[in-house]
Amino acid sequence: MRDVAVVGVGLSKHVSKRRDVNIAELVWEAVSAAYEDAGLTPGEVDGVITGNMPAFEGVNLPECWGAGHWGTYRKPLLRITTGGTTGGSVGHGAFYAVASGLFDTVIAIAFEKQSDGDSTAGLNTVILADIAALLGFGVDPSLLLAFGGGAVGIAVYQASSYMKSSGCTTHHLDKVSVLCRTNAAKNPHAHLQQPGLTPDDVAKTDLMQYPLRFGHVCPASDGACAMILTTGERARKLTDRPAYIRSVASCSDEGALIGIGGSGTLNVDPGRQESCKLAAARAYEHAGIKDPRNEIDLAEPYAPFAHQLLMFYERLLLCDEGEAPAVLNSGSMEMAGELPVCPSGGVISTNAIGASALERIAEAAMQIMGRAGEHQVQKDVHKAVAHGWGGMVNLNVVAVLADTPRG
Amino acid sequence: MKADEDLQNVGRVGLPLAPAFNWSVGNWMEQFFDGLKERKIMASKCGLCGRVFLPPRMICERCFAKTEEWVEIPETGTVEAFTAAHVRVGPDGELADLPEPQLIALVKHDEADTLLVAGLVAKNASAGMRVRVVWNETPSGALDAISCYEPMD
Amino acid sequence: MNKEVAVIGYAQTLYEEDADASREMLTLRAAREALVSAGLKREDVSTVVTATNDYLDGRTISNMRTVEPSGASQKDESKVEMDGAFAALYAIMRILSGFHDVAMVIGVSLASVYATYLPGIMILDPTWDRERGLLNEVSAAALQANCYMREYGVSDEQIASVSAKNLDNAARNPLALRQMPGLSVEQVLDSRMLYSPIRELNAWPATDGACAVVLASGKTAAKAEKPVWVKGVGLCHDSYLTERPLAVMESLKLAAEACYKQAGITDPASQIDLAEIHENFAHEELMAYEALGFCEEGKGGELIESGITQIDGGLPVNASGGALGANAVCATGLARIAEAAMQVVGEAGDHQVPGVKTALAHGQSGPCAQDNVVFILGGD
Numbered sequence: 001m002r003d004v005a006v007v008g009v010g011l012s013k014h015v016s017k018r019r020d021v022n023i024a025e026l027v028w029e030a031v032s033a034a035y036e037d038a039g040l041t042p043g044e045v046d047g048v049i050t051g052n053m054p055a056f057e058g059v060n061l062p063e064c065w066g067a068g069h070w071g072t073y074r075k076p077l078l079r080i081t082t083g084g085t086t087g088g089s090v091g092h093g094a095f096y097a098v099a100s101g102l103f104d105t106v107i108a109i110a111f112e113k114q115s116d117g118d119s120t121a122g123l124n125t126v127i128l129a130d131i132a133a134l135l136g137f138g139v140d141p142s143l144l145l146a147f148g149g150g151a152v153g154i155a156v157y158q159a160s161s162y163m164k165s166s167g168c169t170t171h172h173l174d175k176v177s178v179l180c181r182t183n184a185a186k187n188p189h190a191h192l193q194q195p196g197l198t199p200d201d202v203a204k205t206d207l208m209q210y211p212l213r214f215g216h217v218c219p220a221s222d223g224a225c226a227m228i229l230t231t232g233e234r235a236r237k238l239t240d241r242p243a244y245i246r247s248v249a250s251c252s253d254e255g256a257l258i259g260i261g262g263s264g265t266l267n268v269d270p271g272r273q274e275s276c277k278l279a280a281a282r283a284y285e286h287a288g289i290k291d292p293r294n295e296i297d298l299a300e301p302y303a304p305f306a307h308q309l310l311m312f313y314e315r316l317l318l319c320d321e322g323e324a325p326a327v328l329n330s331g332s333m334e335m336a337g338e339l340p341v342c343p344s345g346g347v348i349s350t351n352a353i354g355a356s357a358l359e360r361i362a363e364a365a366m367q368i369m370g371r372a373g374e375h376q377v378q379k380d381v382h383k384a385v386a387h388g389w390g391g392m393v394n395l396n397v398v399a400v401l402a403d404t405p406r407g
Numbered sequence: 408m409k410a411d412e413d414l415q416n417v418g419r420v421g422l423p424l425a426p427a428f429n430w431s432v433g434n435w436m437e438q439f440f441d442g443l444k445e446r447k448i449m450a451s452k453c454g455l456c457g458r459v460f461l462p463p464r465m466i467c468e469r470c471f472a473k474t475e476e477w478v479e480i481p482e483t484g485t486v487e488a489f490t491a492a493h494v495r496v497g498p499d500g501e502l503a504d505l506p507e508p509q510l511i512a513l514v515k516h517d518e519a520d521t522l523l524v525a526g527l528v529a530k531n532a533s534a535g536m537r538v539r540v541v542w543n544e545t546p547s548g549a550l551d552a553i554s555c556y557e558p559m560d
Numbered sequence: 561m562n563k564e565v566a567v568i569g570y571a572q573t574l575y576e577e578d579a580d581a582s583r584e585m586l587t588l589r590a591a592r593e594a595l596v597s598a599g600l601k602r603e604d605v606s607t608v609v610t611a612t613n614d615y616l617d618g619r620t621i622s623n624m625r626t627v628e629p630s631g632a633s634q635k636d637e638s639k640v641e642m643d644g645a646f647a648a649l650y651a652i653m654r655i656l657s658g659f660h661d662v663a664m665v666i667g668v669s670l671a672s673v674y675a676t677y678l679p680g681i682m683i684l685d686p687t688w689d690r691e692r693g694l695l696n697e698v699s700a701a702a703l704q705a706n707c708y709m710r711e712y713g714v715s716d717e718q719i720a721s722v723s724a725k726n727l728d729n730a731a732r733n734p735l736a737l738r739q740m741p742g743l744s745v746e747q748v749l750d751s752r753m754l755y756s757p758i759r760e761l762n763a764w765p766a767t768d769g770a771c772a773v774v775l776a777s778g779k780t781a782a783k784a785e786k787p788v789w790v791k792g793v794g795l796c797h798d799s800y801l802t803e804r805p806l807a808v809m810e811s812l813k814l815a816a817e818a819c820y821k822q823a824g825i826t827d828p829a830s831q832i833d834l835a836e837i838h839e840n841f842a843h844e845e846l847m848a849y850e851a852l853g854f855c856e857e858g859k860g861g862e863l864i865e866s867g868i869t870q871i872d873g874g875l876p877v878n879a880s881g882g883a884l885g886a887n888a889v890c891a892t893g894l895a896r897i898a899e900a901a902m903q904v905v906g907e908a909g910d911h912q913v914p915g916v917k918t919a920l921a922h923g924q925s926g927p928c929a930q931d932n933v934v935f936i937l938g939g940d
Contacts (some may be wrong), residue, residue: 001658022687025465032471042471048797054641058428060613060682061641064834064926065800068468075815076652077797081641083621089638093650099657102793116430145879247659252627252637270695270909286659287782355509393623395637417582426801428777432687458600460803468799488706488806491756496696500675511694511755513703513802522802534710550691556562 003232003405005242006365008038014191018116023065031223042071047106049093052354057117076125080407084390087358088397111224112352154282161271166322173306174199184345191350218304223352243365247286250397251279276315277398287400298384300360357388427548440549453475482540513543526555566781569598569774571900575737575886578672579768586770588629595771598722608632611644611667615679624854642892643924667891671766687921702755705843711807720748724840730881734912737886762842788901790822792936812851812932823936836896893923
C-alpha cells in the first residue's frame with residue numbers, strides 16, 4: 001500500500017453571508033490558500049475530488065460552471081457527495097485516489113454557501129416525500145409536525161436518547177458549547193467566535209426543542225476547505241512534517257428517519273451510532289492503532305449539536321460508553337488537555353455543511369503539521385482521528401492521521 | 408421474483424417544495440451587470456495569458472490568476488453556431504412546442520475569448536455571420552439587458 | 561494495468577418509460593442480480609459506491625435511501641454524483657488502494673418522477689446562463705452539434721445514421737427502451753425537430769432503470785468464473801460549455817490518452833474489438849469516434865458511412881443500442897461497462913458480437929459531455 005500524506009490545507013473565512021463572492025469565487029479562496037500552504041501550483045496536481053450538499057444552493061453539479069476557478073483546467077475530476085459526511089467522503093476519495101496509484105497528487109475541495117440557498121428546505125427534502133405519502137395514507141398531520149425542524153428535529157431525539165444512556169445533562173451540553181466556541185475564538189477561519197463564553201451564557205439562550213438550546217446548535221455558514229494530498233515520498237520532499245493519512249473508513253447503518261420525526265425504530269436508535277463504532281474500529285485497525293484511548297492525541301468529531309461531541313467521542317472508541325461527560329468535566333478535552341477535542345472550534349462553531357467533515361481532517365492535519373497557529377494544542381500531536389456524520393442519521397466517516405506512515 | 412411481484416402498483420407523491428435561492432453573483436458579475444445597465448459590455452482579462460472572459464470570471468482557469476484588468480467589449484461579434492429552437496423547456500420541466508421556431512446563437516464578441524448565448528433575429532442566419540447586440544428597450548435588470556443579436560448589415 | 565481489478569458481475573434492470581417501481585426497488589433488483597452474476601453473497605462485498613443525483617431524486621443526500629437496497633448496510637459506502645461510470649472508477653481506486661477487495665457499483669434514476677429537463681438547467685451558470693433561460697441540455701447539445709458540423713462538414717444524414725444504427729441495435733437488446741428494428745435515416749430525419757439539428761430520435765429517451773457492476777481485486781477475480789479485466793482507465797474534466805471549443809471533445813481525448821497508455825493501446829481502431837459509447841445525442845458518437853482515435857479528427861461522419869461501427873462491422877459501436885436506446889441518467893455510462901464486459905464474456909445474446917477480446921466503455925457527465933471517463937476491458 002502506498003503512503004498518503006497531507007501537504008497543504010486551505011480554508012476560507014467562514015461567515016453567515018458572503019454576498020461579495022459567488023460560490024465558485026468563495027471556493028477559490030480555500031483552494032488558493034491550500035496551494036500556498038503546500039507550496040504547489042495547480043500544474044503540479046493531477047486530480048481533483050470535490051463535493052458539497054447539492055440541493056442546498058440550488059446548483060446541480062456546481063463544478064461544471066465553477067471549477068474553472070479552482071485550478072482544475074482539463075484535469076481528472078470526481079464529484080463525491082454524501083450529505084453531512086460529504087467533506088469526509090471527499091477527503092476519503094482524495095486518499096483513495098493517491099493510495100490507488102492512479103494519481104500522485106490530488107486536491108480535495110469541499111464547500112457550502114448556505115446563504116445562497118435554503119438549507120432547512122434542502123434538509124426537509126430528505127423526508128418531504130415520506131410526509132406527503134403519510135398524509136396520503138391519512139396519518140394525522142399533527143403527528144408530523146416534528147418533521148419540520150430540518151436537522152434539529154432529528155437531533156433532539158438523538159440528544160435525549162444519548163442523555164438517557166450516558167447520564168449527560170444539559171449542563172454538560174452547555175460546557176461543550178463553551179469548549180468549542182472559546183476554541184473557535186482562536187481559529188481565524190471559524191464562524192462563531194465567543195471568547196469568554198460561560199456555561200451560564202449558553203443556558204440562557206432560547207430553547208429550540210428540549211434539550212437543545214440555540215447555544216447548543218451550529219450556525220449556517222458560507223465557507224470552503226481544500227486540502228492537498230500526495231504520496232509519502234513526495235510529501236517528505238515538500239515538508240519536514242507531513243500529516244500522513246494512515247487509514248479511512250466509512251460505515252453506513254440502517255436509516256433512522258423512519259419513526260415519527262426521526263425518533264428511530266425498534267431496531268435503530270439515532271443515539272446508538274453503531275456505524276461510527278464500526279468505522280472507527282476498522283480505521284484504527286488499518287492504521288495500526290491497537291489502543292486508541294492511549295494512542296490518539298487529538299480528536300475532531302463532527303458535532304453540529306452539543307451532545308454529539310460527547311456521543312461521538314465515545315463512539316470513536318476514545319472512552320467507555322457513558323464516560324464522555326466525566327471526561328469533559330476532567331478538562332482532558334481542552335486545548336491544554338490530554339486528548340484535546342475540536343481545537344478548531346468544531347462544527348458547533350462553524351458549519352458550511354459540505355465542507356465540515358473535510359475541515360475535521362484538515363484540522364487534524366494542521367495540528368500534526370504544527371500549522372494551527374493560535375489554536376495549536378499544547379501537546380505534540382502524533383496521531384489524530386477525524387470524523388464526519390450525516391445521511392439519514394446513519395452515515396459515519398472516520399480518518400486516522402499521524403506524523404509517521406503506517407509501519 | 409416473488410418479492411417484486413408483491414411490490415407492484417408503487418404509489419407516487421408530488422413534492423410540495425419551493426425552496427428559495429438567492430445567489431450572490433460576486434463582484435466580477437456585479438461589474439458586468441452594472442455595465443449592461445449602461446449598455447456597456449465589460450469583460451475581465453487575464454494579466455498573464457491575455458484571455459478575455461465574457462461574462463467576466465474572477466479567475467483565469469488556465470493561469471489560476473485573478474483577472475484584474477477590465478476591458479469594454481464591442482457590441483459586435485460573430486455567430487459561432489446557432490440552433491433553431493422548435494421547443495422550449497416549460498415550467499413543468501418538459502419540452503413544449505413553440506408556435507414559431509426561434510434562433511439561439513452562440514456568439515463570440517470581438518475582442519473576447521469566451522462565448523455568449525442569446526437569441527438571434529435574422530432572416531437568413533448563417534454560422535460565421537457578423538452580428539450586433541440589440542438592447543432591450545425596457546429591461547427589468549441586467550439579465551435581460553441584451554435582448555438578442557441582429558445581422559450587422 | 562495488469563490483472564489488478566476485474567469486472568466479475570453485472571446486471572441491468574429492464575429500461576422503461578414508467579417503471580412500476582421505486583428507485584430503491586430498482587436498486588435492489590440490480591444489486592441482487594449482479595451478485596448472482598458474480599457468484600457472490602452480500603457478505604463478500606466490502607464497499608459500495610452508488611451513482612445518483614439529488615436533483616433527479618428530488619431530495620438531498622440521495623444515497624441515504626440506497627444503503628439497504630444496494631446491500632451497503634454496515635459497509636464502506638460512498639456516492640459519486642456523476643454517471644455510474646465515474647462511480648466505477650472510484651470503486652476501482654478503492655480496490656487498487658488495497659483497502660477493499662470486492663466493490664458493488666450501482667447507478668439508478670427514475671425519469672418518470674422528475675421534471676425531465678430541469679436538473680440539466682440547474683447545472684448552468686446560476687449567475688448568467690440559467691437566468692437567461694435559453695440553454696438546457698438539448699439546446700446546448702444542438703449548439704455543440706452545429707459547431708461540430710460547421711468545423712468538419714458533417715451532415716444531418718451522417719448524424720441520423722448514428723440513431724438508425726443504435727436504435728436498430730437496441731431492437732436486439734431485450735432490456736432497451738427504444739427498440740426500432742430497421743429504422744432508416746429518413747425516418748430519423750422525419751422525427752420531431754427539437755433544436756436543429758437535434759430531432760427526437762437524435763436525443764436520449766427519458767428512462768427509468770438501474771445498472772449494477774461488481775468489481776474485484778486481482779486475487780479474488782482470478783477465482784471468478786468469468787473475470788473481465790480492467791486494463792486501463794482515464795478521466796478528464798473540461799471547461800464550462802461557453803469557455804471551450806465545442807467542435808472537439810478535448811476532455812474525452814485526454815481521458816482516452818491516459819487510458820490507452822495504461823492499457824497499451826497504440827492503435828485503437830485495430831486493437832479494440834467493440835466500443836460502448838455514452839452518446840446522449842447522436843452527434844456525440846461521431847465526435848467520440850474522433851476523440852477516441854477510431855478515426856482522424858473530423859472524419860467521424862465518414863467512419864459511420866463506412867459501416868465499420870455497425871454491429872457486423874470491424875469495430876461495432878453501441879451494439880446494445882447505447883444511450884439513444886435507453887438512458888437512465890447515472891446508470892447509462894455504468895451500463896456501457898456492463899455491456900462491454902458482457903460482450904467480452906460472450907453473454908450478450910442477440911446483440912453479441914463474435915470474438916470480442918478487448919472492449920472500450922465510455923461514460924460522460926455534465927452539459928456537452930464536459931466530464932469523460934474511459935475504460936479498456938479485456939478477457940485475459
